[in-house]
Amino acid sequence: MFRLVVACVLISVSLCDDLISVVVIYRHGDRTPIQPYPRDPYRNASYWPVGFGQLTNLGKQHHFQLGQWLRQRYGGFLSPHYSERDFYIRSTDVDRTLMSAEANLAGLYPPKADQVWDPTLPWQPIPVHTTPELEDNLLAMKKYCPKYNSLLTQLFKTEFFLNISRENRDLYAYLSKNSGAQIASLESLEYLYNTLYIESLNKFVLPDWTSGVYPEKMAPWARFSFATQCYTEELARLKTGPLFNEIVEHFRNATKNDGFRKFLVFSGHDVTIANVLNTMGAFEYHCPPYASTIMFELRRNSSFYLNIFYKNSTQVQKIALKGCDFDCDFDDFIRILKPVLITRKQWDLECQNSNFGDFNTIFIYSSIAIGFLISISLLWVIIACFKQVKTNSNDYTRLAIDEVA
Incomplete structure (x- = not known):
């Protein structure tokens, strides 16, 4: 079976009938520098065709061609007609990743039959979902996390x-x-x-x-x-944990045939690719190139299993999760990744736990602080009562003949 599956994958996914669902993560296409260095002879914007950090025409081509490649690879699995029931795409809230997603979709879903709305335009609008970067702990991974920052600082002090x-x-x-x-x-x-x-x-x-x-x-x-952001398990949990949890839940729903989409796509950055590979123990030190792509394929034979591929520019290579075979049983996949899996709500709670070792320590410090406040309050009440008693002892009843000063 192993030889059959691998051969089938290498030739064309359309020849296989055991593909259940796919998750794709890719980097944006070619861009201009984000910000030139102070003495950069090319720091003037006139040297560049578009603004700094923006997707170039070459970058658009990168993703249009990647979309066509994905259409060819999954043509027998993914319907040529776009449907929100089959497909969902999310991007970081950055121009170059949003534009890359749109260019990719132009190659993946050229309109067919009744989806042709303008005969002169072989393109159709498809929604690309996003969240503001500083609120995104799933894909952009830039939401403020004191605990992560503290752990990273500690790492660099080793x-x-x-x-x-x-x-x-x-x-x-x-x-x-x-x-x-x-x-x-x-x-x-x-x-x-x-x-x-x-x-x-x-x-x-x-x-x-x-x-x-x-x-x-x-x-x-x-x-x-590129290896530093997820250098330890603790760092990986807070950096890529929500994303892997999303992937696991997506595939879990697919195994239950519970309202799942066949195709889930994430448009991200070089650090996205590196962090995902590193979390799986499969990162070989390199700078992930433009349009590099990770593909998770959920398959079913006698049980559910995952195949993972990495398209590093032109070559597609098989990736094995550390501790698992290439044909990785889905339950084993979850078991191995369990230490890093975290929901987005759990992430919010854990991220605030940065200055103390654990929640028990937080409880102890909080109890001390509350006790101190109660003591101060009691002392204030005692002093107030003492002043009241003293005031009452000095009061007298004014007679009618007394004058008001």
């Missing part, structure tokens, strides 16, 4: 990461001096590396100072930086 900072001290200083930006971490290094990468991709001549460091010295650390 001896391993302190050694990385010491090892790169001269490199950081060199990059800071020549770029004009403050480069003092893996994140800021990757940010600069990404800008240089985009400029070289656009055939711009890079400044002379970059020749000794880009790409050779910067690339390994830029790649490694």
